[in-house]
Amino acid sequence: MNLHRRSFLLGTAASTLAAQSSNQISTAVIGTGNRGSYLLSGVLEQPNAKVAAVCDIKPDRLDKAASAAAKHNPKTYTDWRRIIDSKDIEAVFVATPPHLHAQMAIAALQAGKHVYCEKPIGVTAAQVRDLVKAARSSKRVFTAGQQMRSYKQLNEAIGKIREGVIGDVLMVKAQRHATADLAHDGSSGDWYFDVTKSGGYLIEQSVHNLDLCNWVIGAHPSRASGFGATQLYKNDPPGRTIFDCSLLNYDYTNGVKMSFTQNVFHPRTMPSGGQYVYVYGSKGAVDLMTAATMHPMSRDAKPIVLAEKQQESRHAHITAFYDAVTKGASSPADITIGATAALTAILGHEAMVKQTVVNWKDLGVDVG
Ligand SMILES: NC(=O)c1ccc[n+]([C@@H]2O[C@H](COP(=O)([O-])OP(=O)(O)OC[C@H]3O[C@@H](n4cnc5c(N)ncnc54)[C@H](O)[C@@H]3O)[C@@H](O)[C@H]2O)c1
16 A cells, blocks of 8 residues: 555656756756856746756866756757757847847747846847847847846835825936946956946946836936946056046936936045935935935924845746746847847947937837
8 A cells, every 4th residue: 555655756856856857947058157147046946947058168167057957958059059050949148248248149049038137238238229129029028137127115106105105206216336347357357447348337337226216206317418438447447448437417208307426436434425316206216226215304203114035036037037937928128128128238338439418219219
């Protein structure tokens, strides 16, 4: 009797496993550096994913990724086009330097694969336009690596702002101040300081902060102006073409005004450092990034926590990607969100470089 029951259980477990593995989305990761390794660890945690291939042009990173995913025995490639040509690969993660994202994501979508593409999805308006076209004409899932869209606390706080808890949103003031430049000899030191590859600090990093501003404002900018420069790290590292300081103003299609600054020389002990997004409404203001706390306008009112700090799942955004692929759930950072975030940064960058007001419509991309 016991024996029977045991073999029944074993049989059930085996068939469940077989069913599970046949339902696993065969996945490849292109670019297994800093971010790609992190994404790979997230994919490995998903019960409905199997790492079928990893790709990097640097042999040491490729080896490290293959070892990390050894339980799935992935194929290894140095040429990313082999991934695109592999009929058995259903989903592709793109975590290469930013200037390569659009062409890789477009090729993957056109080959019928689902795509998780790291931010920024492009560093020029033309790249974003081409990727928007490819994603819209594909029936596959596209998710941009704007993972804040999967944070529960932000979803809750922004949901309440949408419901009108601070009245009409009038103005946003945001910043991204760092205490130091990105390590010059770090993992991404060979592309980050080249504006043609990273897009610059605003496009490469602040795309997260700008996406949060777009999200809470509920629109995209209509125009931007600003100034940027390399104030401290002049030609450091040698050949540097990215700014280390930016001051920007954005005017949104719904009339909201936004001011954004960034630098990499905010001393650690100097107050008001780090990152914040202050949202000012007609009934009060919210400090969105740190505590999601509302400060009512009325003189005697006490601050109200809009959303408590929550235990955020490390890989919620990756889980959401596979939910979109396997269950038809909507992507929390679809092509419209990814493109709007990248274009907001590109708009600000162009305003700084051209030293004039740049209009959204002149970017020539219809985000819908
Ligand atoms: N969402 C986030 O919070 C977050 C955090 C960090 C980085 N990122 C993004 O991830 C991307 C990668 O950043 P990173 O810090 O991992 O950089 P990285 O330099 O550590 O990794 C990039 C990898 O891509 C590989 N690569 C370059 N060209 C390639 C090609 N043609 N084919 C295959 N592989 C190629 C490089 O060898 C390198 O290993 C960037 O777009 C960055 O903005 C996102």
